[in-house]
Amino acid sequence: xxxxxxxxxxxxxRRAWQHGAGGPGPSPxxxxxxxxxxxxxxxxxGKSGLAPWVPVVGLEIHAQISSNSKLFSGSQVxxxxxxxxxxxxxxxxxxxxxPVLNRRCVEAAVMTGLALNCSINKKSLFDRKHYFYxxxxxxxxxxxxxxxxxxxxxxSYSLCIDNKMSQMVTKTVRIKQIQLEQDSGKSLHxxxxxxxxxxxxxxxxxxxxxxxEPDMCCGEEAAAAVRELQLILQTLGSSQAVMAEGQLRVxxxxxxxxxxxxxxxxxxxxxxxxxxxxxxxxxxxIQRQIEELENGGTILNETRAFDSKLGCTVPMRDKEGKQDxxxxxxxxxxxxxxxxxxxxxxxxxxxxxINIDWIHERLPDLPSVTRAxxxxxxxxxxxxxxxxxxxDGLTEFFENVVKQTxxxxxxxxxxxxxVLLSYLKQHSLTVKESPVSSVLMADLLNLLEKKEISxxxxxxxxxxKAGNLKVLNKLIGLVQRETQGxxxxxxxxxxxxxxxxx
Amino acid sequence: MKAAASLADLDTFAELGSVGSGQPLxxxxxxxxxxxxxxxxxxxxxxxxxxxxxxxxxxxxxxVVQKLLDQGAVLLGKTNxxxxxxxxxxxxxxxxxxxxxxxxSRQYKEKYVPKSFSEDGESNWVITGGSSGGSAxxxxxxxxxxxxxxxxxxxxxxxxAHCGVVGLKPTYGLISRHGLIPLVNxxxxxxxxxxxxxxxxxxLGSLAGHDPKDSTTIQDNFKPFELPDLPDVSKxxxxxxxxxxxxxxSSEILALWSKAADLFKHAGAKVTEVSLPHTRYxxxxxxxxxxxxxxxxxxxxxxxxxxxxxxxxxxxxxxxxATRREGFNDVVRGRILSGNYFLLKQNYENYFIKAQKxxxxxxxxxxxxxxxxxxxxxxxxTLSDAVPYIEFLKEDNRTRSAQxxxxxxxxxxxxxxxxxxxxxxxxxxxPIGLQFIGRSFQEKQLLTVAKWFEKQVKFPMxxxxxxxxxxxxxxxxxxxxxxx
Numbered sequence: 002x003x004x005x006x007x008x009x010x011x012x013x014x015r016r017a018w019q020h021g022a023g024g025p026g027p028s029p030x031x032x033x034x035x036x037x038x039x040x041x042x043x044x045x046x047g048k049s050g051l052a053p054w055v056p057v058v059g060l061e062i063h064a065q066i067s068s069n070s071k072l073f074s075g076s077q078v079x080x081x082x083x084x085x086x087x088x089x090x091x092x093x094x095x096x097x098x099x100p101v102l103n104r105r106c107v108e109a110a111v112m113t114g115l116a117l118n119c120s121i122n123k124k125s126l127f128d129r130k131h132y133f134y135x136x137x138x139x140x141x142x143x144x145x146x147x148x149x150x151x152x153x154x155x156x157s158y159s160l161c162i163d164n165k166m167s168q169m170v171t172k173t174v175r176i177k178q179i180q181l182e183q184d185s186g187k188s189l190h191x192x193x194x195x196x197x198x199x200x201x202x203x204x205x206x207x208x209x210x211x212x213x214e215p216d217m218c219c220g221e222e223a224a225a226a227v228r229e230l231q232l233i234l235q236t237l238g239s240s241q242a243v244m245a246e247g248q249l250r251v252x253x254x255x256x257x258x259x260x261x262x263x264x265x266x267x268x269x270x271x272x273x274x275x276x277x278x279x280x281x282x283x284x285x286x287i288q289r290q291i292e293e294l295e296n297g298g299t300i301l302n303e304t305r306a307f308d309s310k311l312g313c314t315v316p317m318r319d320k321e322g323k324q325d326x327x328x329x330x331x332x333x334x335x336x337x338x339x340x341x342x343x344x345x346x347x348x349x350x351x352x353x354x355i356n357i358d359w360i361h362e363r364l365p366d367l368p369s370v371t372r373a374x375x376x377x378x379x380x381x382x383x384x385x386x387x388x389x390x391x392x393d394g395l396t397e398f399f400e401n402v403v404k405q406t407x408x409x410x411x412x413x414x415x416x417x418x419x420v421l422l423s424y425l426k427q428h429s430l431t432v433k434e435s436p437v438s439s440v441l442m443a444d445l446l447n448l449l450e451k452k453e454i455s456x457x458x459x460x461x462x463x464x465x466k467a468g469n470l471k472v473l474n475k476l477i478g479l480v481q482r483e484t485q486g487x488x489x490x491x492x493x494x495x496x497x498x499x500x501x502x503x
Numbered sequence: 504m505k506a507a508a509s510l511a512d513l514d515t516f517a518e519l520g521s522v523g524s525g526q527p528l529x530x531x532x533x534x535x536x537x538x539x540x541x542x543x544x545x546x547x548x549x550x551x552x553x554x555x556x557x558x559x560x561x562x563x564x565x566x567v568v569q570k571l572l573d574q575g576a577v578l579l580g581k582t583n584x585x586x587x588x589x590x591x592x593x594x595x596x597x598x599x600x601x602x603x604x605x606x607x608s609r610q611y612k613e614k615y616v617p618k619s620f621s622e623d624g625e626s627n628w629v630i631t632g633g634s635s636g637g638s639a640x641x642x643x644x645x646x647x648x649x650x651x652x653x654x655x656x657x658x659x660x661x662x663x664a665h666c667g668v669v670g671l672k673p674t675y676g677l678i679s680r681h682g683l684i685p686l687v688n689x690x691x692x693x694x695x696x697x698x699x700x701x702x703x704x705x706x707l708g709s710l711a712g713h714d715p716k717d718s719t720t721i722q723d724n725f726k727p728f729e730l731p732d733l734p735d736v737s738k739x740x741x742x743x744x745x746x747x748x749x750x751x752x753s754s755e756i757l758a759l760w761s762k763a764a765d766l767f768k769h770a771g772a773k774v775t776e777v778s779l780p781h782t783r784y785x786x787x788x789x790x791x792x793x794x795x796x797x798x799x800x801x802x803x804x805x806x807x808x809x810x811x812x813x814x815x816x817x818x819x820x821x822x823x824x825a826t827r828r829e830g831f832n833d834v835v836r837g838r839i840l841s842g843n844y845f846l847l848k849q850n851y852e853n854y855f856i857k858a859q860k861x862x863x864x865x866x867x868x869x870x871x872x873x874x875x876x877x878x879x880x881x882x883x884x885t886l887s888d889a890v891p892y893i894e895f896l897k898e899d900n901r902t903r904s905a906q907x908x909x910x911x912x913x914x915x916x917x918x919x920x921x922x923x924x925x926x927x928x929x930x931x932x933x934p935i936g937l938q939f940i941g942r943s944f945q946e947k948q949l950l951t952v953a954k955w956f957e958k959q960v961k962f963p964m965x966x967x968x969x970x971x972x973x974x975x976x977x978x979x980x981x982x983x984x985x986x987x
Contacts, residue, residue, distance in 0.1 A: 090562065090563055093808050095543075095561070095562070095809065096556070096561075096809075097543045097682040097683055098682075099717050101715065131802055138803060139803045140799075140802025140805065141799060325847050326848075327798070327848075327851075329846055329855065332796060333688050333719060334718055335718060353722075
């Protein structure tokens with residue numbers, strides 16, 4: 002009962018569901034969203050004569066700001082601290098407490114806005130968004146509904162066609178706005194004792210909500226855009242953006258329509274906590290909507306959750322029903338005023354103002370610039386530059402190796418990406434945890450360049466270093482062959498082990 | 504008299520004040536003060552006269568409370584109010600109504616002609632006005648030298664007028680609201696109730712200025728000031744806004760008002776009639792903005808983190824509903840309901856946005872008048888003197904608030920400083936006050952004018968029957984009330 006999606010990512014999908022002969026009808030979660038693996042090449046399987054479907058995907062991304070303290074209070078921000086250990090009077094909404102805006106959070110939002118080519122609003126406003134929920138102590142969230150801090154930006158991201166690294170295309174998604182807002186606390190529902198436990202450590206942590214226009218058309222595009230955003234945030238340091246720790250949370254708005262027709266009714270898929278799941282969730286949802294519509298059904302404007310175990314989206318039990326958030330201006334926070342070099346008042350205390358130009362001048366190289374520099378400096382292929390930035394610390398590792406070896410960077414990159422990374426992957430290690438240091442790698446590559454060792458031997462040393470001790474025997478064998486069997490294997494083994502553990 | 508909602512025990516006094524320790528802490532050293540029970544006081548119950556917060560002990564001091572304590576003031580107790588400061592009588596709190604000390608004054612008892620419905624005399628007592636009625640009563644009855652009130656639509660000036668004390672509502676942003684449990688954040692200010700204008704200036708000097716915990720306070724430092732001993736008003740321009748001749752204004756207050764205008768004229772001041780044309784929309788507009796913020800501010804009272812929690816445990820939602828039904832009185836619940844209505848997406852433009860626009864027009868009215876050269880506006884504070892409690896109950900809270908705030912709340916809409924100065928006793932022997940409204944952050948000018956007026960009118964001291972034999976002592980107190 003495989004669903005086969007047919008699409009060219011020009012944005013046109015066709016009906017993809019095929020009933021297995023005599024097979025049972027589709028159970029909502031029993032099918033696989035095949036779309037994600039069916040890029041290009043796939044043959045449209047839909048009923049002939051059917052108009053193609055155009056999926057439309059927009060994203061709302063909440064990025065937790067990397068800061069010492071919360072958005073409006075002095076409580077510390079820390080992941081996995083004991084429950085309710087990081088809660089100020091304000092965070093617990095004690096009566097009479099007032100918000101005081103954290104400068105660091107504003108700077109992080111300005112940096113992010115600039116990096117995403119936004120115009121920064123010199124005057125932005127805070128609003129209250131009301132709803133009753135146990136982990137929202139004040140009964141409202143302070144956000145920026147009317148005038149957010151940054152608007153009208155864009156994000157360029159690249160993705161490969163047909164899963165081939167050699168065919169990369171660059172796309173752009175418009176950024177509607179970036180708004181500052183408070184995170185909520187966390188509710189833990191204990192069904193057996195029918196009680197809800199509330200942890201307010203996260204309540205009031207600063208968030209940047211990045212709203213992306215519906216310029217994407219498939220899971221892979223959404224995933225690539227989010228990945229690029231993640232890299233940018235990490236480069237800026239404005240967010241650690243670790244999805245597993247909830248520092249980057251993605252909601253996807255998905256709809257489908259026929260070309261030339263208005264957008265279809267959209268659903269919002271929430272609770273997506275990894276980039277891989279994002280691609281799956283979006284593709285599944287597109288698929289589901291197409292099938293639903295082709296079967297004569299309708300799409301409800303609803304919130305759905307992605308069930309990563311079942312690989313499908315399911316309607317969320319709408320806790321709040323149709324919400325009217327009853328927005329109103331936050332009266333306790335004056336408008337947020339930012340300055341640039343031109344508007345900066347002469348006698349203003351620098352501690353009290355934020356200068357957009359000052360921040361702009363100090364922005365680090367963004368991933369796209371770093372990649373271009375790598376390509377130019379080392380003559381490597383663009384796709385290699387993507388691979389280098391894809392893992393934290395890999396670029397540094399590469400550059401360190403290059404510095405210490407006579408081997409050409411173009412060759413070095415191959416050794417790192419193809420050999421070292423695959424060994425590390427086998428042992429679930431990151432490059433930062435790599436037992437093969439850049440010095441050792443450079444030594445090996447130097448020996449290789451001087452033809453003192455074979456590439457097989459170099460690979461085996463790397464494999465052992467990466468934790469694969471079985472290869473040691475092969476190495477002993479090599480020594481034996483070289484010494485024509487005159488060496489003592491036990492001693493060779495001891496010596497090798499000693500050498501390798503250095 | 505239920506002026507005090509809760510009294511700190513004497514041990515706490517010793518800790519709070521430096522009385523007897525030898526080293527004065529500041530200008531308020533050893534001065535007994537009372538604080539309205541909607542300011543947070545660390546370790547002492549803070550109730551807002553509501554079931555919702557009955558027994559609630561705050562872990563922190565409001566900035567103004569801390570500043571008073573830092574100056575050596577002794578916190579005498581927390582004073583009663585309308586629940587969450589929603590009211591104009593100090594009658595709608597969970598601890599019962601506040602009685603006006605003037606009900607027990609010789610002045611009132613001598614002039615009061617018992618009517619048929621209340622022969623017993625016990626039911627003749629009059630209200631304090633509100634919502635800071637407890638604070639006004641405490642100052643008026645010599646319980647303390649000064650008290651903190653709060654003023655959102657007149658809640659400090661109204662009871663000050665009814666209790667014959669000075670009630671200052673400073674400019675919005677001059678005094679920190681941190682720790683004041685809000686009614687309407689965009690209009691609330693801590694108010695100061697004292698027996699004379701000089702005292703108000705001293706307390707203001709201890710409280711005013713930037714607070715890093717309240718982002719709406721002024722950035723600049725505030726320089727405490729002393730008022731001149733012989734204030735001069737001859738170079739001033741006093742405006743008499745004609746719109747304040749509101750329907751229902753008692754003839755004796757009207758007469759007093761024009762007498763006061765004459766006083767200024769005779770002293771050489773320029774007195775002119777001015778117009779604040781949007782004043783008449785102020786009350787409806789206030790109603791929308793007030794209830795909208797109330798709906799929002801009250802959302803935090805859900806029984807989870809603090810305060811009352813209902814036993815209802817069917818679901819979180821039913822617990823919320825029961826908690827709020829049990830915790831709030833009808834007035835609070837009514838305002839939450841209408842506020843949420845005004846904030847609904849479909850109503851927001853028609854009500855909230857419109858009200859905000861009208862608020863701007865009202866503020867602009869004041870700006871125009873001040874720009875035309877007027878320094879201070881002179882108006883009545885209330886429509887009449889204090890009414891007996893049984894009379895007051897005949898109208899509901901909403902009607903009462905609308906009537907009683909009518910002359911005071913425009914200053915809140917515009918954020919301007921305003922002060923009630925006791926001016927005379929009514930025919931019934933009850934205090935009547937007049938209000939001065941000044942330019943933003945021009946408290947010194949406002950208080951100077953108020954002090955001059957205070958000197959002219961020589962408002963009589965309350966003669967409490969119970970303390971008649973201590974008359975001499977009381978007089979001494981009155982003299983030393985000016986502790987500047």
